[in-house]
Amino acid sequence: xxxxxxGTPSLPGVRGAVSLDVMAAMTPEMVLDNCAVKLNxxxxxxxxxxxxxxxxxRAESFQVFIGNGTxxxxxxxxxxxxxxxxxxIRTTVQTFIKLSSELATxxxxxxxxxxxxxxxxxxxxxxxxxxxxFDLFFPIIEP
Numbered sequence: 407x408x409x410x411x412x413g414t415p416s417l418p419g420v421r422g423a424v425s426l427d428v429m430a431a432m433t434p435e436m437v438l439d440n441c442a443v444k445l446n447x448x449x450x451x452x453x454x455x456x457x458x459x460x461x462x463x464r465a466e467s468f469q470v471f472i473g474n475g476t477x478x479x480x481x482x483x484x485x486x487x488x489x490x491x492x493x494x495i496r497t498t499v500q501t502f503i504k505l506s507s508e509l510a511t512x513x514x515x516x517x518x519x520x521x522x523x524x525x526x527x528x529x530x531x532x533x534x535x536x537x538x539x540f541d542l543f544f545p546i547i548e549p
Contacts, residue, residue, distance in 0.1 A: 409546060413427065429503045434461050435479070437499060438468060441506050442477040444537040451475035452538065456492055457529045472533060493525030505549040508539055 429437060455472040467482040469492070497505075501520040504510040512531060515521035525531065 407477050426500075426503060426507075426509075429507075430500055432499075434464055434466050434468065434499055435481070437506075438470065438477075438479045439501060441533075441537060442479075444506070444539070445472070445475075445477045446536050446538050447475035450477070450536045453532055455532050455536075456528045457495055457533070458492045459495040459497070461502070461503070462496055463500070467499075470533065472536065488511075493523055493527065493529055495521070495523055495530050496522045505534055506537055508534075508537075 429440070432440070447501065450472050451474060454473055458467060458469050460467045468479045469482055471478045497515065497520060501510070501515050505512065505515060505521070512521060512527060512534070
């Protein structure tokens with residue numbers, strides 16, 4: 407009823423994603439699953455992206471794939487499991503959350519020494535560009 411009377415509130419810069427504090431408590435798998443929810447499928451269907459991400463604060467590594475408009479990931483178990491030709495992103499979960507939520511840029515993270523890349527960083531930048539950012543308030547009743 408409030409939406410019909412007053413319209414949808416507009417708070418620029420306030421996002422509907424889970425708060426940073428909550429996301430920081432998530433496992434890396436949950437953070438990557440959150441990115442899969444935010445993936446713009448039609449736009450992502452035009453891209454094939456693959457990279458390895460090492461979360462330095464959790465000592466966990468994942469191979470991340472975008473193909474056919476979907477995001478998939480798999481845990482890497484050891485050094486022999488890491489593909490040789492893929493770019494390797496090294497960062498903390500907190501920095502990854504900021505990058506995937508558009509709260510920081512890759513350049514800022516590199517300048518603060520919170521992000522390193524072995525190989526090309528373009529696949530990661532494409533990955534981030536394919537993620538939608540949701541507003542906290544959205545119209546439920548009105549289109």
